[in-house]
Amino acid sequence: MPLLKLDSVSRDFDVSRPWLNRVIEHEPRRLLRAVDRVSFEVTKGETLALVGESGCGKSTVARLIVGLHAPSEGRLEFHGRRMQMIFQDPYASLNPRWRVRRIIEEPMMFLDQKRDVGELLRQVGLSPDDAERYPHEFSGGQRQRISIARALAGEPDLLICDEPTSALDVSVQAQILNLMAELQERLGLTYVFISHNLAVVSLIADRVGVMYLGRLVEIASAKDLFSRPRHPYTRMLIDAVPDLEMSGKSRTPVAGEVPNPLSPPPGCAFHPRCPHANERCRVEAPKFLNGVACHAVEERRI
Numbered sequence: 001m002p003l004l005k006l007d008s009v010s011r012d013f014d015v016s017r018p019w020l021n022r023v024i025e026h027e028p029r030r031l032l033r034a035v036d037r038v039s040f041e042v043t044k045g046e047t048l049a050l051v052g053e054s055g056c057g058k059s060t061v062a063r064l065i066v067g068l069h070a071p072s073e074g075r076l077e078f079h080g081r082r083m084q085m086i087f088q089d090p091y092a093s094l095n096p097r098w099r100v101r102r103i104i105e106e107p108m109m110f111l112d113q114k115r116d117v118g119e120l121l122r123q124v125g126l127s128p129d130d131a132e133r134y135p136h137e138f139s140g141g142q143r144q145r146i147s148i149a150r151a152l153a154g155e156p157d158l159l160i161c162d163e164p165t166s167a168l169d170v171s172v173q174a175q176i177l178n179l180m181a182e183l184q185e186r187l188g189l190t191y192v193f194i195s196h197n198l199a200v201v202s203l204i205a206d207r208v209g210v211m212y213l214g215r216l217v218e219i220a221s222a223k224d225l226f227s228r229p230r231h232p233y234t235r236m237l238i239d240a241v242p243d244l245e246m247s248g249k250s251r252t253p254v255a256g257e258v259p260n261p262l263s264p265p266p267g268c269a270f271h272p273r274c275p276h277a278n279e280r281c282r283v284e285a286p287k288f289l290n291g292v293a294c295h296a297v298e299e300r301r302i
Contacts, residue, residue, distance in 0.1 A: 001079055002041035003158060003190050004065065009074035011035040011060055015262070032261055034060040036214040037074065039288070044080075044157070047184070047191040049205035049222070051198060051237070053258055057214040058194045059088075062162045065192060080157030080190075082111075084150075088163040090143035094135040100146055101131040107154040120149040125179060141172035145179070152183070162194045177204055198241050202226055210234045213261060213269040218292045230292045232274045232302065268295065276302050 016022060016029040035057045042048045050058040063069045065076065066085045084107070087093040094103055104117050118128030124145040135143055144164060151159055161180070165173040181204060183189060195201050201208055202222060209219040210231060218231040229235045236255065256273035259265050267284050271277040276296040286293040296302045 003044045003078070003080050004042040004192070005077040005079075006041075006061075006065075007039050007075045007077070008037045009035060009039070009061075009064060009071045009076060010037055011057075011064055011069055012072040030262060033264075034214055034261070035064065035071075038211075038214075038216050039074075040209055040216065040219060042158070042190060042192060044190055045184075045188055046206040047193055047204055049193040049195060049201040049208045050211055051195055051201055051208060052211035053237075054196060055213075055258055055261065056211040058196075058211050059162055060214075061211075062160045062192065062194050066160050078158070082154050082156045083158040083160060084152075084154050084156040085160040085162065086144075086147050086151050086164045089167050090140050090147055091135075091167070093147055094143055096135050098134075099131065100133055100135070103135070103146065104131070104150050104153050107150060111154055113155075115153055115155075117149075117153075120153055121146075123152065123183065124149045125175075139172075140168050141175060144168065144176055148176075148179070148183070152187070156189070158190045158192070160192050160194075163196070164193075165200060166195070166197065173200065180204065198226075198237055210237070213258065213264055215269065215293065216288065217270065217294070220291050230297050230302075231270075231294050232276055232296065233270050236273075268293075 011034050012031045013034055014029060015032045017027060021027065038061060040048065050061060052058055060069065062085065064071055066083060101117050104120055108115055117131050121128055121130055126142065126145055138146065165176050168176065177200065184191065193201070193204060205222045207219065208222050208225045210217050210233065212233050218234050225234065226238060229238050259269065259272065265272055266282065268277070268281045268286050271281040274281065281295050286295050286298065289298060
């Protein structure tokens with residue numbers, strides 16, 4: 001049994017203008033579909049990464065999993081005891097008026113349990129003495145370590161990590177990723193890791209799901225996805241990753257722009273940017289088959 005399962009999960013947001021404006025100007029309500037029939041499973045002990053450009057819906061999926069949003073359609077199943085979330089911005093996610101001790105103790109108070117705050121701080125590479133300090137006394141990387149300690153305080157089975165390193169310097173990103181890998185091995189944690197940085201994802205993920213305009217367009221093991229990407233959008237993202245190994249391989253910037261999610265293109269949402277699109281792509285939305293949603297892959301045109 002998977003630890004987490006999403007079955008055709010969708011989420012709509014009402015972005016209509018105020019009621020009186022709509023009445024006067026005869027406008028209908030406007031719904032934005034941020035997540036569109038997303039399905040995947042996460043097994044215990046693995047790291048599943050969700051990637052894509054800004055606005056693709058990956059952070060909304062994270063909030064759906066932890067219950068910050070309710071799905072408009074579909075079903076989520078969680079077969080563990082607890083889950084916690086690590087947020088993107090370590091400067092905004094910690095209460096500046098609380099000492100670190102109170103920040104870490106808050107989930108324990110809610111769950112009516114007691115753990116050693118000093119030991120939790122040691123686990124994330126900080127000193128027990130740091131419990132009496134305030135968040136503003138720490139660097140960004142140290143604040144994210146405090147966020148991780150707070151998440152671990154509730155003894156979760158699953159951690160939802162919403163771009164936990166994107167606000168940090170590159171050298172600090174590596175330290176946090178190493179810490180997360182170490183904690184996963186030692187504590188048997190399971191991660192859903194949200195990121196737009198494929199270089200980071202290649203280091204930490206076991207499997208990768210690629211999202212575009214609210215839909216999952218490809219999912220595969222990290223090894224297969226980075227060595228043999230199938231969907232044209234996945235290929236475009238990987239081709240834009242900087243060549244850190246200095247192999248001389250040319251890199252191509254991501255072409256085109258993400259369409260307006262309020263009026264997505266008919267058929268395959270990626271077809272206006274896809275070099276392999278044909279008439280079928282323009283009128284018929286592809287089904288998610290064998291880990292990919294693409295007519296060109298299904299018809300063996302690429």
